[in-house]
Amino acid sequence: MKLTPVLVFVALLPAAHDSAAEPIVLYYNERIPYLETQANGEVGGLTATPARLLFQRAGIAYVWKKAPAGTQVYLIRENREPACLVGWYKNPEREKLGKYTHPIYQGLKTVALTLAGNGKLGNEMTVADLLQKEGAVLLIKEMYSYGQTLDALIRRYQPHTAVATGENINMLHMLIYKRTDYFFIGEEEALELMRRSGYPLKDFKLIRFSEPLYEDPRHLWCSKQVPDSVIEKLDAAIDQAGH
Incomplete structure (x- = not known):
């Protein structure tokens, strides 16, 4: 079965609920x-x-x-x-x-979100080059998985990291306050997060990887x-x- 980044359940009709079952x-x-x-x-x-x-x-x-x-x-x-x-x-x-x-x-592809003015990071890189970029700090969410492929790459290259305990909007603020350089995020989430952040879109840039990195x-x-x-x-x- 092939899933796409659209809702696949829209056409489903509700069935009768088993009222005796615990929700x-x-x-x-x-x-x-x-x-x-x-x-x-x-x-x-x-x-x-x-x-x-x-x-x-x-x-x-x-x-x-x-x-x-x-x-x-x-x-x-x-x-x-x-x-x-x-x-x-x-x-x-x-x-x-x-x-x-x-x-x-x-979902769509995984990208990295950073500030437009961050001169350490280009608009297009390999994941390996990004994770090995000297002086760049990766922000990761506590107890979070980025998918098996990306998790394995992070373990392999062991970049300098900072840990966030809040949601992605808090991680975005950490970018703005320059406490970190970038974090990984699904492309559709990145676009919506930037749109609703209250900051100009021109303040951010997405790093799209030269090799496809699809979400799990x-x-x-x-x-x-x-x-x-x-x-x-x-x-x-x-x-x-x-x-």
Whole structure:
């Protein structure tokens, strides 16, 4: 099944919910354009909308709850309730902690975001050259995965890093205040983040890599308390939407 950076669930019709089943908690944090609380109280976005429509189509009761990304990882690890995180990458370490559905979203290429006036960094580089750039500080998010390929490259080249605990808007402010030089981000997220930042677009530049660096597919990452039967229903709905 090939996913594209558009919502693939729009045509799905809601199925009847099993009212006796305990609702699955869908944890999220505000992360435009993937997850955003809307004016009507619903959660929408590039990963939130497919997830919501997927649960409706599969007839599985759910409830949204907001939590920081680090807390979400802790909750999956603790396995105290049937819960899923929306739009997370898959890696071997995470697979030990929980269960994954089939992909719900495939993003665009990964880019690096920096300031336009940063003379250390060009507009187009290889990932290896960027990670080995002398004097350049990479900002990484605590307990975050950038996809298996990029995670492996960061481990290999071991660039000078700074760690952020907040969301991407906080990371953008760290760029503005020149506490770091760049961070990795999906292209669609970078464009929306710059647009809503309140700063002129000309203040920033995107580094597009000379070799394609595609994002990993994004999944629902669920606690082990989510029954296999629920994962199977969700996967079936995903597969149906992809045909």
